[in-house]
Structure formats: C-alpha cells, structure tokens
Amino acid sequence: MRELRYDAVVVGGGAAGMAAALALDSRGKSCAVVDREPSLGGILLQCVHNGFGLIEFDEELTGPEFAERFAARLADSRIATFLGATVLEIAEEGEEKLVFCVSPSLGGLRIRARAVVLAMGCRERNRGNIRIPGTRPAGVYTAGLAQRLVNIEGYVPGKDVVVVGSGDIGLIMARRMSWIGCKVHAAVEILPYPSGLARNIVQCLRDFSIPLYLSHLTTSVYGRDRVEGVEVAPIEDGALQPEKSFRIPCDTVLLSVGLVPENELSKGAGIELNPTTGGPIVDSTLMTSRGGIFACGNVLHVHDLVDYVAEEARRAGLFAADWLEGRRPRKELRVKVGPNLRYVAPGKVDPSRENKLYMRTMIVKNEALFEARLDNAVVKSVKKAHIQPSEMLSLSLGPAELERARPDSMLELSIQ
Amino acid sequence: MKEELTCITCPLGCRLVAERGEDGSLAVSGNRCPRGAAYAREELLAPKRVVTATCRIAPASGTRRDEAAPRRVPVKTSAPFPKERVPELLAEIYRLELALPVARGAVLLADALGSGVDLVATRSVE
Incomplete structure (x- = not known):
C-alpha cells in the first residue's frame, strides 16, 4: 500500500475541512485533505441558494460560490488534496495517526500524520429515526437527498410534495420544488415553532402560500408502490388529537427532521462522543479524547451558518498547529451547561486567552439574559432580543472574565 | 397602519x-x-427576490463526461429581481442549454427580461 506522510490530515473537504487545512497551511504545516466526492466543497455544492458568506466574505453568496472561493485558496496553497478518496479508518501507532483511504485512482493509501482534523460534517435524520408509521412506498426522501437529485443530478423526485419537519433544508427545498414547477402542499412541524430560520419561513413558504402546520404530527404515510398521501394530526396541550387528523394527498414526502454529526470514523478511532450533540467531546482546543485528533464544523455539533463552521474550523486548524509545536493549554476550566441551554461547545475554556463558545438554547424567548458565572459570580451577561433553539448562540470569554479562576473553579453558562 | x-x-x-x-x-x-x-x-x-436555480447542460459531442460530474449548472440573479416576474424568469432559465466549460460569474442572460439584473453562473463546470 502506498504511504504518504504529512504533519496533519484533514478528513473531509467541505467548508470545515478547507478552513482547517488553510489554517494549518498558514502556520507552515504540511497538510492533506481527503474527501470522498470528486470536488471540494462538500454539501455547499448542492446548496445553490444564497445566504452564505455574510460573515466570512461580507457579501451574500450561494453555496457553490462559497465553496469555490475556499477551493481557490487551497489551489494556491501547498495543501495536498485527495478527492474521490474515502477514509475507512483512523488508527494510532505510537505518536502517529494512520489514516487509511481508498480511491479508484489510487487504490489503497495510508497517510501518516501527527495530527488529524475531523471535518466529516453531518447527515440527515431519516424516516427510521422519527418512526413514521405506514406503508413503505417509493417517494420518501430526505430533503438533502432531494436537493442533490434536483441541483446536481438533474432529476425531479416528484410532483406533489409534503415537507415533514421545518428545518432549513426542507424550507429551501419547498421553494426549490415550487420553482421547478412542483406543487408543495404543506410543511408539517411537530413543535409549536419552526425549526428553520425566520427568513426561510418568509421567502420559502409564505412567498408560495405553502401552509405551515405547527404542533402537528405526521402520523402515517400512505401508498402501496408510490406515496399517495400523509395523515397529519394536531397536538393540543401536549396531547395528540387523532380524531382531528386529516389527509394531505401527495406523491412525494421530503423529510427535514434534523441533522446528526457523522461520527462513524470517530467511533472507530475510540473517540468519546457527547450524547447531546452527537459529536466528539472536545477540550478548549477542540481536541477530542484522543490526543492529536481535533474536530470542527458539523461533525462536532450541527451549526446553522457555514460562516460559523469556517470560523470554528480555522481555530481547530490553528490548535492542531499548536499541538504539532508542542503547545498545550496550562490550565483549563470545565464549562457547566446551565439552565435553558442544551449544550456548549467546546466544553472547556482556557482562562489565559479568548475562547469562542457556541451553544444552543432549549427555549423560545424574547428579551433573554445570557449569563456566564464563575463560582456563582456573574462575570459576563449579554441581553438577547430573541432566542430560539434553531438559532445558535455564541459567547466569547477571555482573561478579563476568567482571571480569578482557580484550578477547581466552576464556569456555568445559562439563559434566563 | x-x-x-x-x-x-x-x-x-x-x-x-x-x-x-x-x-x-x-x-x-x-x-x-x-x-x-x-x-x-x-x-x-416593490418586492424583490434573489432567484437561484440550475440550468441544463448541452449534450456533449464526442468525449463522454465523467459520470460523477455535475449535470446542472447552478445560477443566480446578480441582484434581487422583481418578485412578480420570477415565474417568467424561471421559464427563461429552463430554456437555456449551456455549452461547457462555464466559469463562475459568467453572464448567462444579460439584463434578464429588461430588468437590469443579470443571470450569472455560480459554479465553474468543465
């Protein structure tokens, strides 16, 4: 088997992988990016809609444009890219990691490196994950699969569509399907509020007069060979009302019911995962439980903007460079996830420098107060005009807030 | 009000x-x-929207394209476009058949429907 050696290997060539690799390269580290697809860009390539890059480039780009700008930077760097190459396993041998890949052009390939950055992204939850009863006809797709079929492969997956869930990909696909001449009959969301961005409710549903059924459960899928419809029932005061159920005829069901970090490789490498995020547990440097293996982007936790993914991944790349230079934090504080927050990533901070934390709340609230407490004393508080679970929150904490931290201090973040 | x-x-x-x-x-x-x-x-x-869509690729003569290569070229309007004329614009977009290669940023429809807005490619496809 062919063997190559780099300072670092980045697994995944989407936004996260490219940003991490560029950061490593900027610090003079040799670096390889491995991706199973024939082009760099990951999921961005099928996201032909706009809304990407407002933070990163200060302008509004489509997914392919965002991807190509990063890919162009890689082409101008010393970064090696292996495309059409699937990573099968990440193993350790002494101080080194071994990344095994296969590709039609290279056959088997073993890459040795002292650092690995995981940037595999996430995958969609599917019908099995949410257990919709009914028959098993053709015509049930995850929204992202339908997006790939329409935007890359040029197929129309159906004509009369119901979107189950109200995640952004489902909303974007409601508009996309409408614009290619299909009829989208409804979006059905189990929660009392939409899980996608407000702008997508406006420009993807309201613009097309597509009804959004909030607090409604999709109770069954009908159809023998092809989907013929779905049955939907309202939820009132937390209880399903089967007697108020109704049918929506359709030939296609698009599922937009959440994303989960894609961590099969991480599990194989013995990396500890956080059951709440589905991503690796990481320290203040985004390093997993395996020394020298870092994680960033949607494989760590599901982000809502690619700009945040790129920002986090750049940090992961710089931290991996620090690791290669033997630099580690002297002291770390554990972050406690306080009331009304679902998770905080990363779960540790380094009090000697600025730390950027991303988190999600569990509640919908106007005029919320976002607080960081060190040993029960408030060290930072931020007012938020509006918070909701679908919109990621961020907070920076540094020496100014954390200077009084003792080795056993407790840092707690909460939303009131 | x-x-x-x-x-x-x-x-x-x-x-x-x-x-x-x-x-x-x-x-x-x-x-x-x-x-x-x-x-x-x-x-x-006067509501406007940025329109994004994908365009057909003209059948290649001679060499066959790689199976993994994209079969549509993504496009967008260079600026927000009058909302009530979007269906008309989409019909124009779906009539296009692009000869490869297409470069990102290439103008595919200049001054689309006299709106002053261009339709441009958002991905380079070879």
Missing part, C-alpha cells in the same frame, strides 16, 4: 415593524442594520 415583517436580507431575520404615516411616509423599527429599513420599504412597495 402597522405591518410586521421578517427581514430576509440576511440569516439574522430581524423582526421589523413598518408604520405608514398619514402622509405616506414609512417608519421602520426593529432592524439591526440599515438594510432592514431598505428591505421593509422595498417589500411593501
């Missing part, structure tokens, strides 16, 4: 309140940046 809108200029989605004065003026609040006020004015007076 008060109208509530959600700004769609960027993913922040500010909740806007637009109040029409008796003199026809429009006062906008709730916006976190000036684009929000501009959006509210435009949305109430």
